[in-house]
Amino acid sequence: MVAAKAAALLDAFDSSFNVRKHHLELIREAFVNEGIRALETDSDEIPAMIPSYVNSLPTGNEKGTFISLDLGGTNCRVAAVQLLGDGKVEVLEVKSAVSGDFRLGKVESLFNWMAELVIELVTVKGRHLFSPSEVDGSETIYLGVTWSFPVNQTDINRGKILRMGKGFSLVNADGRDLVELFHEAFERKGMNARVSAIINDTVGTLVAHAYQNPLARIGVIIATGTNAAYIEKVDNIVKLPKNYRSKHAHESMVINSEIDIFGSPAYLPVTEYDVQLMAGSAQPNFQHYEKMMSGMYMGELTRLVITDFVDKGALFGGVHPGGFDVPYSFQTAFMSAIERDFTAGHSDSINLLTDNYEFLNKPTERDVEIIHHIVKTISTRSAHLAAATTSSLIQKQDLHRDDSTEPIVIGINGSVYEHYPFYEERLMAGFELIYPQNVCSRIKVELARDGGTVGAALVAMLCSSKNK
Numbered sequence: 441m442v443a444a445k446a447a448a449l450l451d452a453f454d455s456s457f458n459v460r461k462h463h464l465e466l467i468r469e470a471f472v473n474e475g476i477r478a479l480e481t482d483s484d485e486i487p488a489m490i491p492s493y494v495n496s497l498p499t500g501n502e503k504g505t506f507i508s509l510d511l512g513g514t515n516c517r518v519a520a521v522q523l524l525g526d527g528k529v530e531v532l533e534v535k536s537a538v539s540g541d542f543r544l545g546k547v548e549s550l551f552n553w554m555a556e557l558v559i560e561l562v563t564v565k566g567r568h569l570f571s572p573s574e575v576d577g578s579e580t581i582y583l584g585v586t587w588s589f590p591v592n593q594t595d596i597n598r599g600k601i602l603r604m605g606k607g608f609s610l611v612n613a614d615g616r617d618l619v620e621l622f623h624e625a626f627e628r629k630g631m632n633a634r635v636s637a638i639i640n641d642t643v644g645t646l647v648a649h650a651y652q653n654p655l656a657r658i659g660v661i662i663a664t665g666t667n668a669a670y671i672e673k674v675d676n677i678v679k680l681p682k683n684y685r686s687k688h689a690h691e692s693m694v695i696n697s698e699i700d701i702f703g704s705p706a707y708l709p710v711t712e713y714d715v716q717l718m719a720g721s722a723q724p725n726f727q728h729y730e731k732m733m734s735g736m737y738m739g740e741l742t743r744l745v746i747t748d749f750v751d752k753g754a755l756f757g758g759v760h761p762g763g764f765d766v767p768y769s770f771q772t773a774f775m776s777a778i779e780r781d782f783t784a785g786h787s788d789s790i791n792l793l794t795d796n797y798e799f800l801n802k803p804t805e806r807d808v809e810i811i812h813h814i815v816k817t818i819s820t821r822s823a824h825l826a827a828a829t830t831s832s833l834i835q836k837q838d839l840h841r842d843d844s845t846e847p848i849v850i851g852i853n854g855s856v857y858e859h860y861p862f863y864e865e866r867l868m869a870g871f872e873l874i875y876p877q878n879v880c881s882r883i884k885v886e887l888a889r890d891g892g893t894v895g896a897a898l899v900a901m902l903c904s905s906k907n908k
């Protein structure tokens with residue numbers, strides 16, 4: 441009886457979570473069209489398709505030492521990046537976790553703290569890499585900044601902070617100029633330092649990967665959040681100021697798509713669980729696509745599905761485990777651990793459940809098999825959706841055209857892509873649903889490590905002659 445109930449529920453679950461070929465193609469086309477609209481509309485309301493003002497990619501031969509500062513959702517990393525040519529780099533960094541006080545406090549406190557990390561790198565840890573006049577402050581030091589949050593950029597070193605997600609809620613940050621905030625903090629700390637470039641982490645991923653493989657045309661991050669950067673013709677970026685477009689006509693620019701905010705329930709394959717997650721989120725009706733697939737949300741979706749199965753008597757004998765009602769308590773890392781569990785009787789998965797929740801009766805092997813099926817399906821949907829949205833950027837650049845034999849190189853990075861078992865294979869399977877074999881065989885998805893750090897240093901280098 442219970443087995444039949446579970447089988448029927450799994451069938452219904454599968455049919456709502458498995459995204460078919462025609463649906464992936466529809467998402468791809470819808471994302472292409474949303475992208476075109478966002479390239480035409482200059483508005484803080486639609487913070488998508490953001491110009492990066494990065495007009496050239498590295499060749500791999502660049503040399504020199506440059507400083508980068510990379511603020512992500514968890515850590516701030518300040519690094520001296522030595523570009524050695526031949527696509528090789530050496531990185532010496534000062535890394536520190538962003539404490540709760542800095543996430544939620546005054547914007548000035550966060551920037552003071554980041555300025556102190558730069559001082560630590562230049563005067564202590566990386567002192568030997570800088571000239572005496574850079575160390576004593578008589579010569580200006582220049583740095584590239586990677587910002588993993590949306591910024592409405594108006595030049596390579598100008599841009600307004602639009603919104604800080606990922607648990608940040610700074611006092612007086614929205615609308616402030618990011619570079620001015622850094623310069624004010626450098627002044628408060630008596631430093632002779634300037635920001636020569638600001639980039640999104642996906643722009644950093646693309647630029648850093650291009651240093652290793654100059655054919656790279658797309659940079660993707662699948663981590664706590666998700667996003668992608670690609671190369672667009674300046675002529676198509678209608679929202680750029682007219683004089684900029686005519687001065688740079690026929691050139692190209694890296695675009696931070698902010699693809700995370702694309703998509704609407706009108707065409708995304710939203711399930712009842714996605715609706716529930718959205719309703720319980722701090723920013724309802726925002727980032728529909730990201731909430732269906734990124735590392736911050738997959739665990740929570742799994743928790744909602746499991747709760748429904750327990751409600752219907754198809755898991756844990758119909759008894760809710762203690763603590764399972766806590767939102768976001770089931771992490772995406774638990775899903776990875778369950779997929780990686782090849783122990784006899786799924787003992788690792790059973791231990792993971794009993795270590796984190798209170799059970800009246802220990803979960804059975806069958807319970808774990810059902811949960812394994814659920815997590816596999818949710819992560820497969822994530823990878824297939826990532827393939828569909830990445831393919832919208834392939835289409836946008838016409839990289840898939842039949843008369844080309846060039847590899848389609850995608851630099852990709854992020855905890856989900858790097859650490860979630862079988863994610864890479866599932867992403868490729870997504871591309872295989874969307875494209876014929878002759879295109880798929882040209883798609884090269886390559887791991888791009890250290891995009892934030894190396895990318896910002898490269899961009900600082902690419903525009904250093906302009907700014908110094």
Ligand code: BGC
Pocket residue numbers: 587588589590605640641642661663664665666667668698700730
């Ligand atoms: C942010 C993007 C960022 C992405 C990956 C998203 O939530 O809005 O700016 O690139 O996460 O870190």
